Amino acid sequence: MADIRVMREDLLPPKEPPRRHLISVADLTRHDVERLLGTARSFERSLEREVKKLPTLRGRTVVNLFYENSTRTSSSFELAAKRLSADTMSIKSSGSSAEKGESLKDTALTLGAYDPDVIVIRHPHIGAPQLVARLTGAHIVNAGDGKHQHPTQALLDLYTIQEALGRIDGLHVAIVGDVLHSRVARSDIQALTLMGARVTLVGPPALIPRGIEAMGCERTTDIDAIGAADVVYVLRMQRERMEAGANYVPSLREYAARWCVTPERLRPGQKVMHPGPMNRGVEIDPRVADAQEALIETQVRSGLVVRMAVLYDLLTRGPVAVETAVPLEVA
């Protein structure tokens, strides 16, 4: 049996660098974004091969923890992890212990006991990803926290624009609709301005939050303003987040009449995007949604390779995001 020796600090192996997470676009530099989009592009090429699975993350575990309904985000994270040969596990709040009243803290501690490498979390409230980051040893990917952030959506939107128009820098993007309730809008404003695009928010007064210009964008209630944009990004009217009697708009009918993105309000050559799911006939005219200029299906395809890039980058490469500040002691 070997003797126990006291080792000097400088003889010990270097400490692990702080765990990296992707919680907010605000944590990313322009360089980070360019690296991630480059990785996504190389994955896109690999998916053109007959055998689409890569062995890169074999033996790693990715947990998808979804407290809100989702089709495209949860399926694309799951497929992204599988394409990279990681083991995946999906937990939804309905049918889990959350329905029995288990707190997020206890769920995080339970999942943390399996030592997952990545936890992808979607939650109805801001701060949930940070809470799980503090309570587990996993890398955290925010797949939507309340009305705050949805960073992989922003990255896939950047990727889509880059692929379709060849650049982001110098473009003008109009984001139309319910900005107030939209984590997509907040992430996209940060991501687009980071990459040098100009952003104009267009929508009803109560749905463009007071003070949002401080994020570096412009605002208007005039739908005709979309005519000046290279890309028109249509947001979903989030009926499930509208409290009854809040009167953000008098009615969906009136909203559609004033702010629906119709062919008549677009000019030829403008690209149209939508994060889905769409309310056809409310925020977007079906003719626009199905037109050639629409990049909506491209966005979904981009989502897969961008999420592959995020998982790959977190687990194998340099920092995606700096360690998020940890202000709250949660023992």
Added chain:
Amino acid sequence: MILASKPGRPDSLVVTGARVLDPVEGVDAQVDVRVDDGVIAAIGTSLARNGHRVVDGAGLTLAPAFADPHVHLRTPGREDEETIATGTAAAAAGGYCAIVAMPNTEPVVDSAAVLGSLLEQAKAEAEVPVGFLASISKRQEGAELTEMGELADHGALGFTDDGRPVVAPALMWRALQYASITDRPIAVHCEDPTLSRGGHMHEGVVSAELGIGGWPSIAESLMVERDLALAAYEEQPLHLMHLSARESVEALARAQAAGVRATAEATPHHLVLTDDAVRSLDPNVKMNPPLGTEHDRQALLEGVRSGTISCIATDHAPHARHEKEVPFEEAPFGVTGLETAFAALHTHLVEPGLLPLETLLERMSTGPARAYGLERPRIAVGAPANLVLLDPNASWQVTEKGFRSRSANSWLLGKTLKGRVRLTVATGRVVYES
């Protein structure tokens, strides 16, 4: 007797060599103060010690002890968060000789029976004297007035529906009218719930970026204006609780200039923090009303300086640990404050020269006492000993273990503060020493 605390033998002591500072009495000198059986017996140099215990006050400041016009003792109903014993022990550690407890308990303090049992409990376990407010409306439902006459007869210090606004103007009007027969003040939590609904923080640049539901400052100031108008119409006094918005302070100053007898509070957290602190997503910076902008903070500070706002109130609001260990929007409103109020304001306002120490001491003691018609803590021969001995140079770290409160939801956890309470004397008894 309107304040209640547990009985005990009055103490005798001599504090030597401290800077004795009572701005209202006009005392600022390095002298000794002798307390005989709980009463200030002599102030001067080289006092006879009469065999009393001697407390060396060299380098320290002896001031009138503090009064907190706004404390949640959570009793009855949430004794897991605070009890009268732990809440008043926390008050003693914060330098307080009197506190005012809010009636938004379970059940609400809306009957002489509930009030009577609280006063009995305070006589058994309160370390420092407590006054209890009763509610304005039954069960704080905002529909029917409580029996204010009987409640006042049984020792209610005043009336409030704190935690909830009085929504209907007509109920507020009747409350002001009827409370006049009791000679006890009405205190109001100003919030229009139709404007604040869905809000978890101040509506502005930070809420827009974080996507957290905004609570516009007009939700407060509109109610402040309404209640000041009603108080002016009825020529009744009114106490405005925990002001947070510039517009509210401006409305108050206008009303005071017009002769309305209105007093008001500001809290340490609103005087030190802004909504920028919410970027941390720490549920311990979530409170009602929410933290405002730097503009609001400056207006509150100016209000405290000028005396428009005459009271510092902690709005000490204990919450169970598990209730705050959740994402920001799920967390309840409220933070603790009794044990850190002086140190926080001394560190962040007095030390940088933003507020004179004399003004802070006055707003923490005389101001609140006057708002509730209580005897003013003072350093004068013949006055009951209500004293706090402060060490202005002591640095200390705020830790969870250091609290006497049963809850630790403080916005100052882990922070280092300068200024510490060394000794508290409340109605002639030493209730705290460190």
